[in-house]
Amino acid sequence: MENEKKQTEERSLNFIEQIVEKDLAEGVNNGRIQTRFPPEPNGYLHIGHVKAICMDFGIAEKYNGVCNLRFDDTNPVKEDTEYVETIERDIRWLGFKWGRIFYASDYFEQLYDLAIRFIKEGKAYVDEQTAEQIAEQKGTPTEPGVASPFRDRPVEENLRLFEAMQRGEIEEGKMVLRAKIDMANPNMHFRDPIIYRIITSHPHHRTGHRWNVYPMYDFAHGQSDYFEGVTHSICTLEFEVHRPLYDWFIDQFSGKNFCGLSPYGPDYRPKQREFNRLNITYTVMSKRKMLQLVKEGLVAGWDDPRMPTVCGLRRRGYTPTAIRSFMDRIGYTKVEGMIDQGLLEHTVREDLKEKAPRVCAIFDPVKLVITNYEGEGETIIAENIDGIGHLGTREMRFGRELWIERGDFLEEADNKFYRLSPGGREVRLKSSYIIQATGCEKDGNGNITTVYATYDPASKSGTEGGNRKTKATINWVECSSALDAEVRLYDRLFAVENPSAEEGDFRDLLNPDSLKVVTAKVEGSLRKEMKSYSDSALTAERSNNEVVDMSHYQLLKQGYFVVDPDTTADHLVLNRTCSLKDNYLK
Numbered sequence: 098m099e100n101e102k103k104q105t106e107e108r109s110l111n112f113i114e115q116i117v118e119k120d121l122a123e124g125v126n127n128g129r130i131q132t133r134f135p136p137e138p139n140g141y142l143h144i145g146h147v148k149a150i151c152m153d154f155g156i157a158e159k160y161n162g163v164c165n166l167r168f169d170d171t172n173p174v175k176e177d178t179e180y181v182e183t184i185e186r187d188i189r190w191l192g193f194k195w196g197r198i199f200y201a202s203d204y205f206e207q208l209y210d211l212a213i214r215f216i217k218e219g220k221a222y223v224d225e226q227t228a229e230q231i232a233e234q235k236g237t238p239t240e241p242g243v244a245s246p247f248r249d250r251p252v253e254e255n256l257r258l259f260e261a262m263q264r265g266e267i268e269e270g271k272m273v274l275r276a277k278i279d280m281a282n283p284n285m286h287f288r289d290p291i292i293y294r295i296i297t298s299h300p301h302h303r304t305g306h307r308w309n310v311y312p313m314y315d316f317a318h319g320q321s322d323y324f325e326g327v328t329h330s331i332c333t334l335e336f337e338v339h340r341p342l343y344d345w346f347i348d349q350f351s352g353k354n355f356c357g358l359s360p361y362g363p364d365y366r367p368k369q370r371e372f373n374r375l376n377i378t379y380t381v382m383s384k385r386k387m388l389q390l391v392k393e394g395l396v397a398g399w400d401d402p403r404m405p406t407v408c409g410l411r412r413r414g415y416t417p418t419a420i421r422s423f424m425d426r427i428g429y430t431k432v433e434g435m436i437d438q439g440l441l442e443h444t445v446r447e448d449l450k451e452k453a454p455r456v457c458a459i460f461d462p463v464k465l466v467i468t469n470y471e472g473e474g475e476t477i478i479a480e481n482i483d484g485i486g487h488l489g490t491r492e493m494r495f496g497r498e499l500w501i502e503r504g505d506f507l508e509e510a511d512n513k514f515y516r517l518s519p520g521g522r523e524v525r526l527k528s529s530y531i532i533q534a535t536g537c538e539k540d541g542n543g544n545i546t547t548v549y550a551t552y553d554p555a556s557k558s559g560t561e562g563g564n565r566k567t568k569a570t571i572n573w574v575e576c577s578s579a580l581d582a583e584v585r586l587y588d589r590l591f592a593v594e595n596p597s598a599e600e601g602d603f604r605d606l607l608n609p610d611s612l613k614v615v616t617a618k619v620e621g622s623l624r625k626e627m628k629s630y631s632d633s634a635l636t637a638e639r640s641n642n643e644v645v646d647m648s649h650y651q652l653l654k655q656g657y658f659v660v661d662p663d664t665t666a667d668h669l670v671l672n673r674t675c676s677l678k679d680n681y682l683k
């Protein structure tokens with residue numbers, strides 16, 4: 098029994114957790130577990146990054162380790178503090194806590210010194226060829242590359258030129274520093290990789306104009322891991338081919354060779370591990386493409402609710418719980434694949450099912466007049482989620498004039514139509530009375546303007562007569578208390594399943610119907626949402642991009658919605674998170 102339970106637990110470990118447990122059992126790194134999440138601050142986090150975040154932070158949480166945040170800021174051309182701030186906010190919102198914050202730029206001095214040392218040891222040279230020439234000489238996996246004519250430059254000359262590069266005396270693009278490794282190595286990454294390049298055109302967002310040369314990824318990442326004491330450097334599969342080079346650079350510098358740069362002893366080594374990237378249907382997962390959509394105004398911004406960014410998902414109404422549960426379900430493997438967007442929607446639907454109060458909203462309203470209703474109107478107490486007590490009740494205004502859905506009335510209906518139609522059908526108004534349609538009024542074009550009905554005063558829900566069954570229940574909103582809401586109906590951003598796999602321009606594949614806006618009549622109980630947006634303290638928090646709780650609702654029969662921050666004291670905006678229909682399980 099105990100054994101069986103243990104086995105189940107073991108089976109549910111992902112392969113990285115298995116590696117970590119094995120390392121712990123063998124006492125590797127004295128049982129120390131340290132990970133890092135290393136975003137480049139050149140764009141907003143997307144849901145693909147969240148997969149990495151859940152892994153990096155998850156391992157640290159589970160095994161009493163620490164996960165640091167490290168900004169991989171080695172390319173000042175594309176990076177900015179704006180991105181640093183939003184990345185931090187998004188991680189906080191997801192519910193993760195980092196240990197310390199590091200920047201690759203913290204190590205520019207040390208990395209520069211290592212480069213100098215490399216040059217002095219004859220392991221690096223300054224190449225004056227163009228990037229294209231260097232690429233042409235790389236060879237193919239089966240053919241060796243061609244050595245650069247600058248490969249055997251004397252050490253002194255390399256030193257002099259590299260220092261001139263750093264002093265800003267060499268024009269951008271005119272020279273690079275390459276590691277002198279092996280132009281015939283079957284792993285192309287060993288064919289004298291570029292380790293430093295000149296960037297003088299852009300100041301760095303942290304170091305300003307201090308540097309004119311910047312380290313490349315392969316020369317910065319492993320070393321940064323090493324300086325910090327990372328034990329498990331987890332990344333996506335495309336870095337698997339970089340791993341031998343990652344290890345090679347660390348071997349060049351680590352142990353007794355590393356001039357005391359690591360406090361973790363001569364045997365300490367960070368180990369890189371790779372898992373499969375997240376790809377989701379009907380969207381793109383590349384910061385470059387997202388930036389293009391934002392810059393060209395094809396979406397409303399990074400936080401457009403159609404974007405796969407964390408802030409977009411948040412604005413769409415996704416919850417951290419749903420996003421994290423999605424990551425649990427898809428798991429981590431070594432096999433690249435495409436995840437059905439329906440699964441993401443399924444997880445948010447499951448989360449909101451128990452959390453989102455129900456309210457009535459009428460999307461295509463027509464007026465209903467209850468001709469035998471006397472008096473000023475009344476208050477109806479409705480359960481926030483039918484049958485689940487935990488969200489309590491709310492007050493709904495009821496009266497003689499109501500908005501109902503146009504589609505809920507047919508002037509002439511066959512006997513398969515159970516909703517309103519003259520001729521004796523009984524229909525219940527949600528949470529209130531039973532009515533029968535008696536007729537309608539039309540305008541000159543034949544469009545129905547008003548539906549007439551009578552009600553049964555003895556049929557009120559919650560009273561004895563409330564138990565009487567009808568074949569249909571319809572939604573309604575009382576006219577004098579109704580609010581107009583701008584409802585943004587979002588759909589998938591792209592019209593094709595895998596825009597990245599198609600020929601041609603990905604922008605031509607955008608779904609032209611990804612946003613429809615309707616004005617709906619919603620119940621007055623939503624007025625409190627507008628009030629919250631007239632609260633200046635909350636508004637300040639929102640504009641500071643601080644995390645504010647979102648208000649989720651299920652608009653009955655329509656789907657799950659969230660209050661959008663465009664809401665003001667007199668204008669309510671709701672975003673559709675997802676419809677009610679779940680196609681995923683089919």
Ligand code: ATP
Pocket residue numbers: 134135136137138144145146148149169331332333373374375376382383384385
């Ligand atoms: P992009 O290609 O969109 O620019 P990136 O990989 O360059 O993304 P980084 O900021 O370098 O973005 O990524 C930080 C971390 O997030 C890396 O460890 C990377 O492996 C991981 N990551 C990025 N995209 C995905 C994804 N789609 N699925 C899983 N992890 C990802």
Ligand code: MG
Pocket residue numbers: 137
């Ligand atoms: Mg990257």
